[in-house]
């Protein structure tokens with residue numbers, strides 16, 4: 269396995285992720301572990317290499333961390349990244365100076381010295397025949413003098429020592445960030461280190477992660493009871509399946525059904541978790557409560573606040589019942605927090621990362637309920653969570669579902685929310701999604717559901733005139749929305765085939781009595797948003 273020592277960079281978990289992608293087990297530990305801890309950790313011979321992460325700190329700040337000296341005495345390869353390079357240089361006798369200006373962004377790095385790490389890895393070659401890499405840089409300090417035994421491995425115009433290596437001891441270091449995707453060859457470089465230089469075996473798979481995570485959950489929880497808020501979304505579902513695998517009936521899921529879910533969604537969640545996984549799930553049918561609170565409210569922000577607030581209230585009531593059973597009461601609250609949530613909230617493990625913005629998933633509830641927090645997915649990225657879900661036996665259709673907002677249909681029914689509207693919308697939306705899943709694009713062989721990032725139907729509470737058979741109709745309108753996006757910050761409307769739109773429109777108007785007109789939303793984000801409210 270590979271040990272990653274975390275100096276508090278926002279992207280440390282990306283290093284772990286790249287190592288996992290190379291099918292090698294990695295563990296992230298804080299940089300201030302002791303020499304004894306490191307020696308003990310390496311004792312069984314499974315440790316193949318160490319990676320020192322970046323940090324936002326400077327080597328010259330008073331409180332700055334160093335790598336435990338033992339790291340350099342174990343006889344295993346070490347890779348320093350950014351701050352990790354600087355501390356390696358500093359600790360092994362080189363020189364680091366505070367840069368006069370921060371370097372942040374793309375840089376072209378020239379590989380030097382034919383090292384094992386960068387050999388034959390290049391994005392392009394200059395006219396003079398130098399191999400060049402396009403990399404991502406983010407640093408203030410830089411190494412200005414190589415430690416004894418090291419040679420130059422890479423340089424840029426503004427950073428003459430952008431990489432260094434002591435190949436006899438297998439110590440390598442780069443000033444740039446190979447773990448981010450902006451560094452095009454980053455994956456190849458990290459693979460070279462882990463598989464080539466460290467000689468780690470690429471035999472780690474998601475199933476191993478399950479075994480490790482199950483063991484960790486059992487260790488953490490012991491024989492205590494755990495509660496989890498199940499929403500039907502990917503993260504809470506995967507967390508529930510994983511925890512259930514670990515502790516079975518010690519887990520109770522609370523599924524608050526606010527009545528604003530998609531067609532049959534509540535039953536599907538129950539069927540999945542109770543019918544198939546045999547997990548304990550308390551389904552709270554709170555649709556009347558929510559609809560009551562939403563009556564006569566048409567402002568989008570007010571609606572969101574009501575739905576979010578009620579959700580917490582109902583969940584807390586259920587949780588209170590489960591915790592108030594004395595010694596037998598629940599002691600843990602499990603959440604499907606994933607790594608991007610952790611980064612957003614600035615809660616990265618090392619307590620050193622800087623807060624960017626707080627996230628709804630993290631903090632708050634556990635303290636109010638007097639519960640300890642269990643977050644088994646907090647080191648994983650979304651696509652890894654999906655892979656884990658499939659490996660745990662959740663249906664791929666569920667795990668690869670488009671995102672669905674917490675307030676559900678509450679923000680897809682414009683203005684006041686009524687049960688009648690929700691029922692019409694659910695049926696129309698189910699037809700749209702069914703046809704997206706049916707229609708295959710010939711060129712790519714993929715369905716239009718997979719070719720779109722998010723697709724749904726919006727209910728417009730206006731009536732228009734139509735004709736059906738011999739009669740006049742005066743019914744509601746729906747809008748179809750389908751977008752393509754990589755990050756949901758910007759999005760293009762999808763150019764769905766006319767044949768697909770025609771089929772969907774025909775089916776909705778014929779099958780959903782009460783809707784007589786279907787429109788297609790051709791607005792991009794920005795200036796429109798993906799949801800209508």
Ligand code: XMP
Nearest residue numbers: 671672673674675722756793797798799800
């Ligand atoms: P917008 O409409 O802001 O949506 O372009 C971007 C993405 O966020 C989802 N979304 C939400 N998700 N609670 C959520 O959990 C919300 O209140 C919410 N509002 C929007 C939206 O579905 C899209 O994927």
